[in-house]
Amino acid sequence: MQIIQNPLKKDWSTILERPTKTVDDIEAIVNTVFNDIKNNGDKALNEYTHRFDKVELESVIVSEIEINDASNTVSKELKEAIQLAKSNIEKFHSAQKTEKVLFETMDGVACWQEKRPIQKVGLYIPGGTAPLFSTVLMLAVPANIAGCKEIVLCSPPNKEGRIANEILYTAQLCGVTKIIKAGGIQAVAGLTFGTESIPQVYKIFGPGNQYVTVAKQLATKYGVAIDMPAGPSELLVMADKSANAAYVASDLLSQAEHGADSQVILVTTSKDFAQVVNTEVYKQLNDLPRKGMATDAINNSKSIVVDNFETALELIDAYGPEHFIVSTTNDDFFVDNIGNAGSVFIGDYTPESAGDYASGTNHTLPTNGFSKAYSGVNLDSFLKSMTFQKISKKGIMVIGPTIQLMAEAEGLQAHKNAVTLRLKDLES
Structure with a gap:
């Protein structure tokens, strides 16, 4: 990781630039796929699945037999882990329920607000280099708590025409109503317009690569809502010399292994600590099965050394990280004052992985600086606030x-x- 010491404020935007393509590079491709799916439905869907996923499918709809076979394949130990994570996610998201707000603004003028579920939602679950069954938990659990009637899940098939067993097991456990073998732009387009096999939905959730992110943004032009712009994963760690360098390195790598376009950043008040973390990163990197991807991400990443916590906080807010870990002698300073972050992880023993899987918070979070204006997925993401009045x-x-x-x-x-x-x- 490149170490940058005391950068000038005028250079921050350049230093903190994400390693992503511009929308212009992608939008033409997304528009072509959208128009094809809109006009040709399943026929176009199958052609894109054959082109991008290298498989011919008899049906894009996952059958009950496939779901049962997949569930029988998942180990008892993993099922128990998934169920524990599901329980924690249910507890935290159930606690987010709010009561009806009723107020008489004047004598004889009653106004109230109630929350109602979004009836039809689409969940996009990445399944390429890492089948993210944990994302099924993060999306389907709050959708069920909210009371959504149709929960349609799309995930790309492998070359055998199957979705990962863990994704199918988790989907049926969490009450998904329909599972579709489709990924990428074509899945988002299918959820936007509806096809012979894919129901049209009112809101699309879920992370994905840059193409999926642009596809979701395009879906809004056709009256379909989205959770947020959620692209390649990113992490910023704020740590001083009191932190454990091995822990910090492991957290940086946990996000770097998502893909070559992921970005991780260390902000610290100690150049010596930055160098120790760098050494630890490359030491741990050698043992990772996804070393190639993680290495590419690390090459896009930086360690930034600043003089004090105040400057660090200003720089972090300017970046607006998806995930923010703080491990310093004064964590409360950052916890109390941070303005822009998707999710915050505090102290030596709170790895970002906990939020990704099982602590209870949601891991579907705004990236690319969108945490300055967007929240991560929560129970309210699946609800609408409706106002009523009676005079x-x-x-x-x-x-x-x-x-x-x-x-x-x-x-x-x-x-x-x-x-x-x-x-x-x-x-x-």
Whole structure:
């Protein structure tokens, strides 16, 4: 990892640039696939699956037999681990439920807000170099707690035409209603428009590569909501010389192994510590099965040395990391003041891996600096807030003149009349 000492603030944006392609490089491809799926449905879907996933499928819909076979293949130990993680995720997301908000703003004017589930949701589960069955937990569990009626899962098949056993087991455990063998742009397009096999949904969730991220953004042009722009994974660690260098290196590598376009950054107040972490990174790297991918990511990553915590905090907020680990002599300073981060991990014994799998928080988080404006997936992501109001006879007489005056001032006579007619009836 390149070590950069005390960079000037004017250079921060360049130093912190993500190693991702621009949308312009990808958008033309995404548009082509979207138009093809929109016009040709399953036929186009199958052609893209053959082209990108190198497999011919008789049906893109996963059968009950396939689900049962997959469930029987998953080991007892892994099932127990998945069930424990599911339990923690359920507990944390269930605790996010809120009561109806009811308030009488004036005598006879009652307003309230209730949350209702999004009826049809699509879950995109990456399945390429790492079949992320943990993401099934992170999306399907809160979807079920919210009460979504249709939960459609898409994941790319392997060259044998199968989705990973762990994904299928977890999907049926978490109440997914339909599982589709489709990945990449074509899966997002299928969920956007609907095909003969894929139901059209109202909102699409899930992480993916840069092509999936752009596809999700394009889906919004067709009236389909998305959870957030979630692209290649990233991690920023803030650590001083009091931290354990081996732990820090292991956390950096845990994100680097996601893929060559992942990015990890160390911010520290000690150049000596940065050098020790660098040495530890390359030591641990040699033992990783995904060494090639992790090495590419590490080559895109940096260690940034600053003079003090205040400068570090300003730099971290400017970056807006997806995952933020803090391990310093004063963690509370960062916990209390951080403004932009998807999820925060505190202290020597809180690896980012805990949030990825089993602690209970959600791991579907905003990347590419979107944590400055977006939240990670939570229970509310699967709900809509609907407002209600009821005005009594007394209430309309109290608030009516205000509405009339405001409508007249805006030149909207029909708005005024809607009140005037009622007031005349009540006064007669």
